[in-house]
Amino acid sequence: MDWDKLRVFHAVADAGSLTHAGETLHLSQSAVSRQIRALEESLNTTLFHRHARGLILTEQGELLFDATTAMNKRLDAASARIRDSEEEVFGELRVTTTIGFGSLWLAPRLTKLYEKYPDLKIDLMLEERVLDLPMREADVAIRMKEPSQADLIRKKLMSVRMRLYASPAYLEKYGTPETIEDLANHRLICQNIDSHQVGASATLVQMLMSYDITSFLYVNNYFGVLQAVINNLGIGVLPNYITEDMPDLVRVLPDIESKEVPVFLAYPEELRHSKRVHVFRDFVQEEIIAYRRRMSELETDS
Secondary structure, rough: OHHHHHHHHHHHHHHHHHHHHHHHOOHHHHHHHHHHHHHHHHHHHEEEEEEEEEOOOOOOOHHHHHHHHHHHHHHHHHHHHHHHOOOOOOOOEEEOOOOHHHHHHHHHHHHHHHOOOEEEEEEEEOOOOOOOOOOOOEEEEEEOOOOOOOEEEEEEEEEEEEHHHHEEEHHHHHHHOOOOHHHHHHHHEEEEOOOOOOOHHHHHHHHHHHOOOEEEOOOOOOHHHHHHHHHHEEEEEEEHHHHOOOOOOEEEEEEEEOOOEEEEEEHHHHHHOHHHHHHHHHHHHHHHHHHHHHHHHHHHOO
């Protein structure tokens, strides 16, 4: 199969339009159309359904698009390895983690990394969905459980626990619960137990729900839970790593917490020698060490 035609096909399938694909490839619409027509003739099949709103892949087109997508990801991985320098750190590094950890813990600390490596470009992808590292959906992942794929290098960074927190203003207005039964008189802010989250948090929320709490606010990530808590809406289930950067939050019912949730950093075996991956890994590990030290000091002071 002709690589140029496959490249054009992938751009059209990705854009859903001959015109938009042509703009991406710097080709005219007629040139793109000729390449697609020639590819369809060589394969003796129809790859797109054409209609007024654009192009839709046929079943055969879907199969080919899956193949070209996999090819592109492998090419990206090879390109990343080729571009890596033994002396300099530059270029793009795609990092994926959860919305809560990425926005509340990781992003505020990236200033130090950029000060040291100003030519590094971080593409920070925050979502609850677990991206496929071997298929190059991301270069590095920080996950709230140990990755299952065998072809990943992984390192446990730390453990976190889910605990109950409220703002001083909320507690002043509505009172501080002394027992778990007192939560019935408060609004609980948490993730829904059916949402995508770590099992320890879901187990804790499910236990709390058994105490006849009548008012809830469900948010699908911890950043949203935190915003609700600091705006005095109720008592939130939040990871304990927020306390370092949010010292004004008050821990409620300190005997109640989830089981430990492990936090792992992982990246594909093929990026073992990537300079960008190494400096990011070392940066996160150094920040974890500093975080642990400060958390230990906070617990000692309390």
